[in-house]
Amino acid sequence: MDRQEAMAVFLAVVEEGDFSAAARRLHMTPSAVSKIIGRLEARLGVRLLQRSTRSISLTSEGSAYAESARRILGDIEDAEFAIQPGAEPRGRLRVSLPSAFGHRLIVPMLPDFIERYPEIDLELDFSDAIVDLMNGDADVAIRVAAQSDSTLVTRRLASNRRVICAAPGYLERHGVPKTPDELQRHVCLAITAHGRLNVWEFHDGSSRHAIRVRGSVEANSTEALRRLALAGIGIVRLSEILVGDDIRAGLLVPLLTDCNHAEAEPITVVYPHRRFLPPRVRVFVDFLAEQFSRRPWQEARFHGGSAEIGLLPESPPIL
Template identity: 30%
Template sequence: MNDRLTALKLFARAGRVGNFSSAGRELGLSQASASRLIAALEADVGATLFSRTTRAVTLTEAGEAYLMRVETILAALDEADHEARGTGELRGVLRVGTPVSFALREIIPRLPAFIEQHPALKIELRVTDRYPDLVTEGIDVSFQFGALPDSSATARKFIRQPRILTASPDYLRAHGTPTMPSDLAHHSVIISPAHPSPTFSFRKDGRVASVRIDGQLAITVNEGAIASAVVGLGIAASSEASARAELEAGALVRVLPDWDFGSMEVNALFVSGKIIKPAARAFTDFLIAELRR
């Protein structure tokens, strides 16, 4: 029975990642063991679940239909185990997707308290400023800023953070301090995930001001944009929370603080149509409570 459950978990992951070996490694299985379990599962089911080539494995039509049911069963089993324990104890593996800044500044400092509450739970942080694929990467919950690119995900509004502009005192002494949004056209503005558009829009007293910005540096990680602003490479856009430590230390100062630069919504994303894993729900509730204090 235990082999069958392991085989189902292996099948579900292999069906998403398209590879027996990587799916097996997640479960601590060798490639040979993974292949044997999948073959035994197909024999038990009485259907070919995967089409195999030398480079990859893909689900057959029967495999696609089977996967939908298996994922629902595994999620329900996880929920049932959690409720049966009746202690609130979380077990298994929780895979969390998060942008770099949010991981370093908001999640990791709060992890010790959550881990202490749930010592049997293993947590994998998938830290990247790109939007992960929740399904193929097996992510249980992903925290993402701004517009949501994945319509197949179920979103839960998390928090909203003001978007701000910052620069180092040295940069402003050398290049001058902008007093109007139009002044940004004459400054080096660092392009980053916090605001990848070349047009910045601001509001003040019912007025809207837009300016097209330019700069020598574009960077794919928002933490890099903040670090670049600290050393004087230009003006950086970020959430207020992402630059809080540098602002408090005086390494950065606000630029155009009297103008509203909008806000960045943070959403918790879950795979649509799947039962939310108890650990994902608990971790999301925990972070919301912590950040709202």
């Protein structure tokens, strides 16, 4: 048995969690599977699996080998599939998405993708952490951050405007800030451990200046900050894509629109440089570009200046 086949047997054992189940899947005997794993460990000079009478588990070396083997076998499959004319994209596609953007913007797009490509199995990972694509943590990632990794291919999907806003109830109780400096006496909702996002930029004619906000309430989730703002806890600065509907509905009021420097890092999709790009990655990236070209969040973009106390809409109940 060659190395490729040995890797496939090893992965079957890892995925099934049992020699007998792996043997059934591979149409082999359990003893044959056990011998292959034993020869593989002997050749590598390390133990890949910890065996007991009731279960097996990966050693640290086995975990690293499984990740590499999965990537190598995937590359072989993708290379062979890529040259087959008319073949439909298939296989598991692991997508990393920022939590708030993923739920509010990407998930509503996915039913069309699933219907269009039924042979692709989606695995969605919602996290604001930056995953290591080169290490195989995901196949493709959607990011709202500056991209400086030259090992990744970056495709811009849309610009990203940030809006300073607060609930009518908060402004009724604390007043409307007229200048950026007045933010210092307000409750500003901050992003935990993301100092750059807590620096709010403003422009005054041709010059720009920044204010670092420090609030009594912080969260590591932009969706949590949005909900706190809706509840009237404080002032927040978030993407228009996240709060635009709330502003149009009167649940949030835009502030300092005449001087807020709204442009932020664009929304991008990134994936590793690869000689053979898996078709499932290619069609997913193309699908996102198609969906973002419609810019549904801009269909009713709000316009207007800073809020005035007398013009604040009635505060709706927050359930």
